[in-house]
Amino acid sequence: MISALDISASGLTAQRTRLTAIANNIANISTTHDESGAPEAYQPRFSVFETDDAVRGSHGAVGVKVASVEIADVDPRWRYQPYHPDAVQEGERKGYVAYPNISVMTEFTDALEATRAYEANLGVIDVTKEMVQQTLRILA
Amino acid sequence: MLAQLFNSTTIPVLEQVAGFAQDRHQVLAGNLANIDTPGYRTRDLPPELFEASLKKALRARDQNNQPAAPGGYRRPSNPLAEVRGDVKSMVRHDENNTGFEAQITEIAKNQMTHSLAMSVLVNQFQLLGAAISERA
Numbered sequence: 001m002i003s004a005l006d007i008s009a010s011g012l013t014a015q016r017t018r019l020t021a022i023a024n025n026i027a028n029i030s031t032t033h034d035e036s037g038a039p040e041a042y043q044p045r046f047s048v049f050e051t052d053d054a055v056r057g058s059h060g061a062v063g064v065k066v067a068s069v070e071i072a073d074v075d076p077r078w079r080y081q082p083y084h085p086d087a088v089q090e091g092e093r094k095g096y097v098a099y100p101n102i103s104v105m106t107e108f109t110d111a112l113e114a115t116r117a118y119e120a121n122l123g124v125i126d127v128t129k130e131m132v133q134q135t136l137r138i139l140a
Numbered sequence: 141m142l143a144q145l146f147n148s149t150t151i152p153v154l155e156q157v158a159g160f161a162q163d164r165h166q167v168l169a170g171n172l173a174n175i176d177t178p179g180y181r182t183r184d185l186p187p188e189l190f191e192a193s194l195k196k197a198l199r200a201r202d203q204n205n206q207p208a209a210p211g212g213y214r215r216p217s218n219p220l221a222e223v224r225g226d227v228k229s230m231v232r233h234d235e236n237n238t239g240f241e242a243q244i245t246e247i248a249k250n251q252m253t254h255s256l257a258m259s260v261l262v263n264q265f266q267l268l269g270a271a272i273s274e275r276a
Contacts, residue, residue: 004162004169011173018176049177057166060183064173117175120244124169127251131165134258135158138265 003057004128010055010063011121014047017066019114021045022107029102032086039086041076041098044107045069074101149268153198154261160190161254168247175240182243187253 024045031042048067055063076098081087084097146152164185174180 004166007166007169007173011169011175014173015176049174051174051177051180057163057170059163059167059185061166061170062174063170064177113176117172120172120175120240123244124172124247127247128165128169131162131251131254134255135162138258138262 002132003055003061005125006055007057007061007063008121008124008128010052010065011124012118014049014064014066015114015118015121017069018047018049019111019118021047021069022111022114025102026104026107029100029104031100032084032097039088039098042100042102043074044072044100044102046072077101145268147201149264151261151264153194154257154264156194157257158254158261160185160187161250161257164250165247165254168243168250171243172247175243184246187250 028042032039034040034042047069049064050067052063052065055065077100078093078096079099080095081097082095087095087097164187167183167185171182171184
């Protein structure tokens with residue numbers, strides 16, 4: 001019975017990690033150079049989930065974990081800004097700045113989905129707690 | 141004596157129902173935790189199978205539950221134990237995903253089953269307590 005709590009908690013952690021990646025993407029929506037200062041459009045991160053055999057109940061109930069946080073490989077959005085310090089200096093894209101190709105719409109929809117899944121796991125935790133309390137009430 | 145007393149009530153049945161509801165709750169919790177896991181298939185302990193199995197065990201118990209003869213009463217060796225054994229093999233891997241709403245509904249239904257079993261169980265113990273103390 002208690003392992004149902006662990007399973008729901010693993011769901012909470014996974015969805016929160018996913019939400020962190022989304023927050024990361026939205027925060028960096030206009031980032032045009034990397035940590036070392038070299039001009040590079042920020043690539044959006046996304047998390048990959050898998051079942052976690054370490055968190056398991058009886059009869060095949062399993063938890064979830066974040067397998068990895070992947071970095072997408074998408075073409076940047078080019079914007080003509082010749083006086084920008086990160087603008088391309090030569091070649092056919094001269095004067096253009098590479099902006100991250102992040103869709104706010106997609107990110108927000110994803111965030112909403114993660115939030116709802118988080119809430120669903122919270123709801124299951126409430127149900128589990130109620131069931132345990134009810135069982136303990138036999139003693140009272 | 142005490143085992144005989146308990147076996148003549150619905151307590152063992154209710155115990156099985158509550159136990160099944162708790163096990164199934166774990167599986168359903170796992171389904172919701174894995175709602176965004178790619179390739180995950182919905183798992184379940186089918187209640188219909190459990191009910192059929194429980195019914196069979198109950199019928200077996202009732203047949204053996206003859207009134208105590210002068211030669212001594214022989215209680216059948218816990219007939220409901222076999223239900224537990226059956227439940228373990230009931231993990232079902234659905235081909236299709238049953239979806240979010242269906243899972244929530246199943247969890248709610250399962251909780252009601254558990255709640256019902258627990259309420260009746262508490263009531264049964266109260267009745268036994270009343271009988272023992274000779275007051276209601």
